[in-house]
Structures are given as C-alpha cells and as structure tokens.
Amino acid sequence: MSRIKVLLYNPRAVFYTMPLALLAVGSHLDPERYEPVIVDGRLEDDPVAAVLAQLDGALCLGVSVLTGGPIEDAVRISRAVKARRPDLPVVWGGWHPSLFGRECLDEPSVDVTVQAQGEITFHEICDRLAAGESVRELEGCAGCAYRTVDGEVRQNPARALLDLNRLRPHDYRLVPVERYYTLKGRRQIDYISSQGCAFRCTFCADPFVYNRKWVGLAPERMGEEIEALWRRYGFDDLSLQDETYFTYAPRVAAVAEEILRRGVRTTWAATMRADQGDRLAEDVLATCRRSGLRRVIIGVEAGSQEMMDRIKKDIKLEQVFRSAEKCRRHGVKGIFPFIVGFPDETEASIRASLDVAKRLRSMSPEFETPVFYFKPYPGSPLTDEAVAGGYVLPTTLDEWARFDFIGSAGPWVSPQVHRRVERFKFYQRIAWAPGTPWSRPVRALARWRLRRDAYALPVEKAVGEWLWPQPELS
Numbered sequence: 001m002s003r004i005k006v007l008l009y010n011p012r013a014v015f016y017t018m019p020l021a022l023l024a025v026g027s028h029l030d031p032e033r034y035e036p037v038i039v040d041g042r043l044e045d046d047p048v049a050a051v052l053a054q055l056d057g058a059l060c061l062g063v064s065v066l067t068g069g070p071i072e073d074a075v076r077i078s079r080a081v082k083a084r085r086p087d088l089p090v091v092w093g094g095w096h097p098s099l100f101g102r103e104c105l106d107e108p109s110v111d112v113t114v115q116a117q118g119e120i121t122f123h124e125i126c127d128r129l130a131a132g133e134s135v136r137e138l139e140g141c142a143g144c145a146y147r148t149v150d151g152e153v154r155q156n157p158a159r160a161l162l163d164l165n166r167l168r169p170h171d172y173r174l175v176p177v178e179r180y181y182t183l184k185g186r187r188q189i190d191y192i193s194s195q196g197c198a199f200r201c202t203f204c205a206d207p208f209v210y211n212r213k214w215v216g217l218a219p220e221r222m223g224e225e226i227e228a229l230w231r232r233y234g235f236d237d238l239s240l241q242d243e244t245y246f247t248y249a250p251r252v253a254a255v256a257e258e259i260l261r262r263g264v265r266t267t268w269a270a271t272m273r274a275d276q277g278d279r280l281a282e283d284v285l286a287t288c289r290r291s292g293l294r295r296v297i298i299g300v301e302a303g304s305q306e307m308m309d310r311i312k313k314d315i316k317l318e319q320v321f322r323s324a325e326k327c328r329r330h331g332v333k334g335i336f337p338f339i340v341g342f343p344d345e346t347e348a349s350i351r352a353s354l355d356v357a358k359r360l361r362s363m364s365p366e367f368e369t370p371v372f373y374f375k376p377y378p379g380s381p382l383t384d385e386a387v388a389g390g391y392v393l394p395t396t397l398d399e400w401a402r403f404d405f406i407g408s409a410g411p412w413v414s415p416q417v418h419r420r421v422e423r424f425k426f427y428q429r430i431a432w433a434p435g436t437p438w439s440r441p442v443r444a445l446a447r448w449r450l451r452r453d454a455y456a457l458p459v460e461k462a463v464g465e466w467l468w469p470q471p472e473l474s
Helices: 020-028 047-052 070-084 095-099 119-130 177-184 206-210 219-233 249-261 274-279 282-291 305-310 317-330 347-363 381-388 397-401 415-431 437-452 459-467
Strands: 004-010 034-040 058-064 090-093 112-114 144-147 153-155 188-191 194-196 214-216 237-240 267-271 293-297 333-335 338-340 371-373
Touching (some): 004 047, 004 119, 020 034, 020 058, 047 070, 058 070, 058 119, 070 090, 070 397, 090 095, 090 119, 095 112, 095 206, 112 119, 177 188, 188 219, 219 249, 282 293, 282 317, 305 347, 317 333, 317 347, 347 371, 347 415, 371 415, 415 437, 415 459, 437 459
Parallel strands (some): 004 034, 004 058, 058 090, 090 112, 237 267, 267 293, 293 333, 338 371
Antiparallel strands (some): 112 144, 144 153, 194 214
C-alpha cells in the first residue's frame, strides 16, 4: 500500500537552523500511512518550482511561518500552489499563525492555521483530509482556526500541551543534514528537547502561546536520540534550540551524564536564565562542561533592577554577575543579550544597560553582549501597553513581512540615543575581541572610548563597517 504524500515547506530566511518545526510535525505523522516531504526554500534556487514539482499526489501543503521576512515567501509559495492546485488544502503553523490564527486566514491561499504545539493537531487534520473530509469542516479539531464552507473564520479551542515523550522522535532523514552543515560552515546539528516556557517576561510572546507551560524529553530518551544522531551524522556540535534548556537542573545533569556515558564526543550550547545559572550546583556545571558544554545564552535584557522588575524578568542583577562568574570559572562561553528602548525608558536606564554590558564583556574575552532594541512583538503584555499608548501594529501579512523585530528601533528611541547605542555596539564588539597584532591599537582605542563613553567622531566605526559589514539578522 503506497503512503500518502504530505508536503511541508520552510520559507526562505537569512539563517540556516534546521527546520525543526517541520521535522516535528512530519516525524509524528504515522510513518506507515504518510510520506512527509520537506522542501526548504533556503536550499533551493527556485523554491516555487521545487514545491510545484512535488504537488502530484500531495494531500496538503503545510508551511511553518515566522513573523517578519519569511511571511513574504510563505505567501508566494501558498499562492503558487493554489494557482496550480486550487483544491489542495494549505495549512500554516508556527509562531505567526500561533499569534494571528484568524488574521492569517485573510489570505485567500491559506485554509487552516495551527496554534502552538502542532504535532497532534496537524496529524488530525491530515487524518480528516485522508478520510475524505473537507478542509472547511474541521469542527472539533482543537488547536486550529479554519474557514468554513460559508466563508466564516472559526477559531477552535486550544489544545493542551502534550508531554513530548508521547511524540515520535524527529526523523532527520527527512532533511539533507549535510547541506545544513555546509551552509553553517560546521558540522552542527540542531535539536530541541523541550517546548514552552514557565516564565512571564512581558516583552515575550511565549506566555501567550504556551500559557506558561513547559514540557521536556526524558534524559534517557535524549541520550539515546543524541547518540543515534551522532553516530549517523557525525556532528561535532549540538545546538539545543530550547527556549529555556536549564529549566530543571536534575534533568540537565542527567542529560550530561548520558552524553558522557554513551561516549558522544561533541560540544553543545544551550539557553539559561540568570537565576538558573545562579542556583546551578558547581558540580552540575562541571559535569556539563565535561560533557561538552561550550556556551550558554543568558538573557539579561536590562541593566537596572527597576527595569527588570517592570518587564517581569524575575531575576536579580547580582544573579547575572554570579552566573557569569560561574561560567568564566568553568570555561563556558556566554552570550548576554540586552534590550533597550522600551516604551518610556529613560536615558539613565539605557545607560545602566550599556554599563552592565560593558562590565560583563570585560569579564572574559569569551563573553558577548549583543544589544537589541525593543520592538512590540505581538502576544506580549508590553506590546498591549504600547498599542494602548498609540503604537500601531501591522495589520496585513504584507506589513508583517516588513516587520523587523531584530534590527530596528521603536518610535520611543530618539535619533540621538539610537546613534549612541549603535556606536556603543560597534566599540563593544571589537574592544575585547581576539585579533591580529595590527588590530591592537584599534581595540585599545575602543576600550578607551567605552571607559569614557566617548563616541564622537567614530572614524574607526565607519571604516570597520565598510571593511567588515555585519550580516543581516531579520
């Protein structure tokens, strides 16, 4: 008996993280019944042609959609598919449809949107379509929105977050792993071991999408999967894409022990909150380091306790420094991101964030302190405040496709503050960076500027950005 093809598409973007969302939904489909086919637009010279070539025999098209630039490609592909096969159901999932499930259905080429954890919901949609049911008759299918026969948009109730251990393992045979190694420039595999986040940061959409719930794989299963992937694909770095990997210290310790016990020789990187790092026992971090931990990302976001409390980060500034010092002692690299330019944030608050970034950066040449601007990302309480204060969010998919939530500043940031922050970011980046002997004078000058907050006449910045332009992020 031939299997039913389910076509999945990952839109073009400027990064090459493996399409874990599509791996998740594709792998969980019944392998005896369905044949998932993943097309990644980032790997194709002509994504439209690549997708259209796979339409014969397809049950539906599933698209994973992030807010920002990927929306434009998602719309282009969906419209091309509908032009070729008007009867083929198009299902969108991912972050943007999770936040704007009903609004995405204003696009005529989209029939269904899936919210939050999508494995079970998408499987049910496929089962219904395979049974001959209409895509316009999805009543009772929790976790999705759809357009009825009468054209009405109907939002079904949310689906409860399911224990990941009840879902099938991700089948990396669905993607060309070696292609991603080449594009990344290293044999780095992406892996996700948990979903959700239990915390309440007001600038983040996680609490809205996952309702402050968190579920994670058991250490034994992680050890088994990681070892199997290592033996099959020969990676030398494991990039854990969890929102908050260090949520439960006993699980973290057990996974590190699994990696050591199984003889998996790899480095790995993950996310950590400052309070989690502060509480983490020294022996657990030492075990993680022995198992290959090379780097953590610890979101600081603000340099004043007042601002941290306002955004409900639920950490203390001293926990940031204690976590950083612990990482330094154990030889673990750290990335400590900051956000400036919150609505009504004072210049004193922004200066405090830059001062903390300087202090962290000076602790170790292995520490990075990127600075981003707050942009009202949908689904967060701080965005609701901004909208109540007059900020206008995009309303169409075309507008959301132009929404740059990484590289641009909000209207609350004056040109003077923006200029100062941009200059700070440049000098901060090069001041403690390792380099060749000829670059020492430039690094020394950068440190001098940072110590004195002297950013006028930034000739080095103009030359440096001309010689070494920074990659586009969003």
